[in-house]
Amino acid sequence: MMEYVRKASGAIEASLGVGSSTALVLTFLVILISIYATLHIFQVVSGSGIRPRRSRGNAALLLGPCGSGKTAVFFRLRDGEEVQTVSSLSPARDSFEIKAGEAPLLALARAFLLPVVPGCSSCIMLPQADQKLGPLEVVDFPGHLRMRGKANDMVKEARCIIYLVDAEDKPKLKDVAEHFYELFTHPDVLELHTPIMVACNKSDLTSARTEKFIVRGLDRVEEIEREIEQMRVSRGYLGVDGEKFKLTEHAPCPIQTCRISAKKNQLEPLYNFLLEQFA
Amino acid sequence: MIDAFYIFTKGGLLLWSTQLVKVKGNPLDRLIKEVLLEERVGETFANIDAYNLKWKLLNEMDIFFVVVYQGILQMAYLEGLLAMVAKEFVQHVGNSFGNGLTIKHVDFDQDFLRCRQRADKDLKEARRQGGMRSFADTKKGAEVQKTREEKGLPATSSKKGKSGGADDKDEDDEDDADASKVAEARGKLGAKSKAKKEADPATAEKPKKGKEARHWDGGKVSKSLMQELDFSKNKPDDDADLAAKQAEFLGSGDENFDAEVESLSSGSEDEAKDTGEQEQEQGRVGGLFKSLTRGVKNLTGGAVLGEEDLEPILKKFKTELMTRNVAAEVADKLSDSVRRSLVGKTTGRFTTMASTVKQALKESMETLLTPKKSIDVLRAALAAKNAGRVYTIVFLGVNGVGKSTNLAKVAYYLKHKGGLNVLICACDTFRAGAVEQLKTHSRCLDVPLFERGYGKDPADIAKNAIAHAKSNGHDVVLVDTAGRMQDNEPLMRALAKLVAINTPDLVLFVGEALVGNDAIDQVTKFNRSLVDLSADPRNPRGIDGMLLTKYDTVDDKVGAALSMVYVTGQPVVFVGTGQKYTHLRKMQAKEVVRTLLG
Ligand SMILES: Nc1nc2c(ncn2[C@@H]2O[C@H](COP(=O)(O)OP(=O)(O)OP(=O)(O)O)[C@@H](O)[C@H]2O)c(=O)[nH]1
Ligand SMILES: [Mg+2]
Numbered sequence: 001m002m003e004y005v006r007k008a009s010g011a012i013e014a015s016l017g018v019g020s021s022t023a024l025v026l027t028f029l030v031i032l033i034s035i036y037a038t039l040h041i042f043q044v045v046s047g048s049g050i051r052p053r054r055s056r057g058n059a060a061l062l063l064g065p066c067g068s069g070k071t072a073v074f075f076r077l078r079d080g081e082e083v084q085t086v087s088s089l090s091p092a093r094d095s096f097e098i099k100a101g102e103a104p105l106l107a108l109a110r111a112f113l114l115p116v117v118p119g120c121s122s123c124i125m126l127p128q129a130d131q132k133l134g135p136l137e138v139v140d141f142p143g144h145l146r147m148r149g150k151a152n153d154m155v156k157e158a159r160c161i162i163y164l165v166d167a168e169d170k171p172k173l174k175d176v177a178e179h180f181y182e183l184f185t186h187p188d189v190l191e192l193h194t195p196i197m198v199a200c201n202k203s204d205l206t207s208a209r210t211e212k213f214i215v216r217g218l219d220r221v222e223e224i225e226r227e228i229e230q231m232r233v234s235r236g237y238l239g240v241d242g243e244k245f246k247l248t249e250h251a252p253c254p255i256q257t258c259r260i261s262a263k264k265n266q267l268e269p270l271y272n273f274l275l276e277q278f279a
Numbered sequence: 280m281i282d283a284f285y286i287f288t289k290g291g292l293l294l295w296s297t298q299l300v301k302v303k304g305n306p307l308d309r310l311i312k313e314v315l316l317e318e319r320v321g322e323t324f325a326n327i328d329a330y331n332l333k334w335k336l337l338n339e340m341d342i343f344f345v346v347v348y349q350g351i352l353q354m355a356y357l358e359g360l361l362a363m364v365a366k367e368f369v370q371h372v373g374n375s376f377g378n379g380l381t382i383k384h385v386d387f388d389q390d391f392l393r394c395r396q397r398a399d400k401d402l403k404e405a406r407r408q409g410g411m412r413s414f415a416d417t418k419k420g421a422e423v424q425k426t427r428e429e430k431g432l433p434a435t436s437s438k439k440g441k442s443g444g445a446d447d448k449d450e451d452d453e454d455d456a457d458a459s460k461v462a463e464a465r466g467k468l469g470a471k472s473k474a475k476k477e478a479d480p481a482t483a484e485k486p487k488k489g490k491e492a493r494h495w496d497g498g499k500v501s502k503s504l505m506q507e508l509d510f511s512k513n514k515p516d517d518d519a520d521l522a523a524k525q526a527e528f529l530g531s532g533d534e535n536f537d538a539e540v541e542s543l544s545s546g547s548e549d550e551a552k553d554t555g556e557q558e559q560e561q562g563r564v565g566g567l568f569k570s571l572t573r574g575v576k577n578l579t580g581g582a583v584l585g586e587e588d589l590e591p592i593l594k595k596f597k598t599e600l601m602t603r604n605v606a607a608e609v610a611d612k613l614s615d616s617v618r619r620s621l622v623g624k625t626t627g628r629f630t631t632m633a634s635t636v637k638q639a640l641k642e643s644m645e646t647l648l649t650p651k652k653s654i655d656v657l658r659a660a661l662a663a664k665n666a667g668r669v670y671t672i673v674f675l676g677v678n679g680v681g682k683s684t685n686l687a688k689v690a691y692y693l694k695h696k697g698g699l700n701v702l703i704c705a706c707d708t709f710r711a712g713a714v715e716q717l718k719t720h721s722r723c724l725d726v727p728l729f730e731r732g733y734g735k736d737p738a739d740i741a742k743n744a745i746a747h748a749k750s751n752g753h754d755v756v757l758v759d760t761a762g763r764m765q766d767n768e769p770l771m772r773a774l775a776k777l778v779a780i781n782t783p784d785l786v787l788f789v790g791e792a793l794v795g796n797d798a799i800d801q802v803t804k805f806n807r808s809l810v811d812l813s814a815d816p817r818n819p820r821g822i823d824g825m826l827l828t829k830y831d832t833v834d835d836k837v838g839a840a841l842s843m844v845y846v847t848g849q850p851v852v853f854v855g856t857g858q859k860y861t862h863l864r865k866m867q868a869k870e871v872v873r874t875l876l877g
Contacts, residue, residue, distance in 0.1 A: 066312065071291040075383065083383045087311045088291030090341065094380050142291070144316045145651045149868055150642070178653055230665070231658055 057157035059137040064164030066143040069201040072262035074140035088142040098133040160277040167200040177227030195254040204261040289341040295387040321615030335361040338623035360398040604838030648868035650850035676789035678762030681828040687720040691860040702753040704744035705730035706737035707761035738777040765804035779814035830854035
């Protein structure tokens, strides 16, 4: 390599009549520029439809409104630790291994998943304690409405989406429904059928009333569905005419629902979901 | 003294915080959501609830340092403290900080204490050296004093500088240039002219008041004048005329209305164009030899962005934005914000500085144009209907911008898309022919009109219309108001009254997207007047959204949209794109940004 550079610079030196150091620099420049150009061309070529069919990305994308606990879940998944957070201003993304068995056994025993989809495999599957996953890329995307556009752009990079909802924050459900509507009519979701796990977070806050608790989780999903139902009129067609909108049936992509708690580190449904998606 | 201090990452980790005094509410959360996330990073000071917040962003590490305090503190002191803490913090975490995800909490109590003590000492030192300088003695204080006197406000007594009482906040704002910037951005762009007016509203207004104005304020209009105005009486309906009008507004029927209004968020179609796009390096060859490594790095990426690198690039973009009708102040603010968010950053692999800047600018503008709340009027109206409420929209703006025409378009949209039962309410009780214009639309649209002729109090008419709608099963009331100049205080007061009395669901400002148009000034002042003249000052009601008319005539000069969103913080709900009822669209943030950045 150096040999070649020296030879080339010699040639430049001779032909242009410049000093040898300048010539050397020039040669380096030429090389750099050509590398740059090659890469550039490569980028353009690979970006312009030579790829056969678009496929999903490779990241697990955390979405959901402000304060639903995305950042909390992100660090729980990564380090198993609890962190202090403020509202995120930009995405946090990292590749890491997920060890599904880290959660306390007691938590494992409890079945958190709402059996909304009969026969949904992850509902019954309990994670093996030693099962490892990844490393896989997880992205925590800020929930602020102003970032919505960018969040939707991220969909094409996602293998699957974990959509967090604060089970206690009822007023936000309108926003959630609106976001689902955007996602369900988003060209990327329509084309890629990106699977979504709707996870009702902060279930620890209502855990005292165990029986009611499950009903409440369902409540939230139903509430979202009611809101979507309303939007079908204002925004046009989604779902099946004459039928009430059901998330798990009428969405253009596979949807599951579950309850979790980042605070209590009860995230088994998410581990299972990720295992399923990244198997 | 200071109340609290926070250190957090852009990614949402609170690395360290302290509350010296218990902070009420959550001013930090509001700062993040209402200022930092709103592309207003160009600023470094905000006033939230009872607190003042000053912050510093460390771009290299994406960390924010925020100090929260009440009353007055010298900006120099705060800036000193922030700088010291930032420096100390960087030393404390050292190289281990990495991508900002490894360190989740920092034990910083001791370090912070040291910083604070040092800052306090510096402050005392400065005080002693300069003698005991009270606020009015400082240079800035003197300036404030002067402007206050000019404004005819009572001069501040010089002892105020010492105690940080709540009512001193005012001076503090003025003391800080940044503070006024914040205020300016949120609807005080016309602050200068406003200040002038404030000096003596009475004298400022009176001489301008011509004969015309008198019809207005008292609401007393002579009978003869009313007859003159009400020319509908001597103009019998003409069915042929109606048919012609209908054809004019409805078009030949081949227009696909749904396709036009329903330009959903499918902005990603053209995305390929965007992503493949790379900035061409222009005029950089000259600098290549001068600063070889720098140039190469710029070409291959990995260059650290400095103030001096960004300046020329930003300037170029700023000019470009301004040629596309973005207001100069807004272009300035945006580029400030982008500069602040980029200085100290390293360019990505194989990205030039120009493309880095462009990308940042693009994202910044897209964020800005993405509404922070739902602007689905139809959905809101349907929800109101389900809840058994009448949904009310008030249309306001200056004369001749197309208020009535676009009101008719919205009526058409709500009626045909949502199957809603709409009532139009004629509250322009002043301009001759205004009611007739609405009558024509009412007939073409087959939507009833609620009118009380001319000369009555518009606020009352609107109230009656809403009551009428309730008892007659109408779902939506669209209130047309008289066009007025934004500086006309009596008229603005009347408008504020209309809004206060009727508490509409949506206050929609109608403005032109035209070039060289003072739509920014208009919307700023309309908003300000509504807020200032609100019946309930604790809960002021400004503009909720905008409708931009004549959008079809501006080609690539769509800058008005960006400017108006920036100054009001409110979204563009619709754009009008022609004369027909179907010429109403939702604005696409991506489309606007693409047009603006060429
Ligand atoms: N009780 C309870 N609180 C939780 C749980 N998960 C998160 N939180 C709290 O909810 C708040 C918000 O959590 P974040 O992780 O910052 O929320 P986010 O989704 O990242 O929000 P943005 O960044 O604004 O989009 C924090 O105070 C968390 O401590 C949970 O499972 N239970
Ligand atoms: Mg977050």
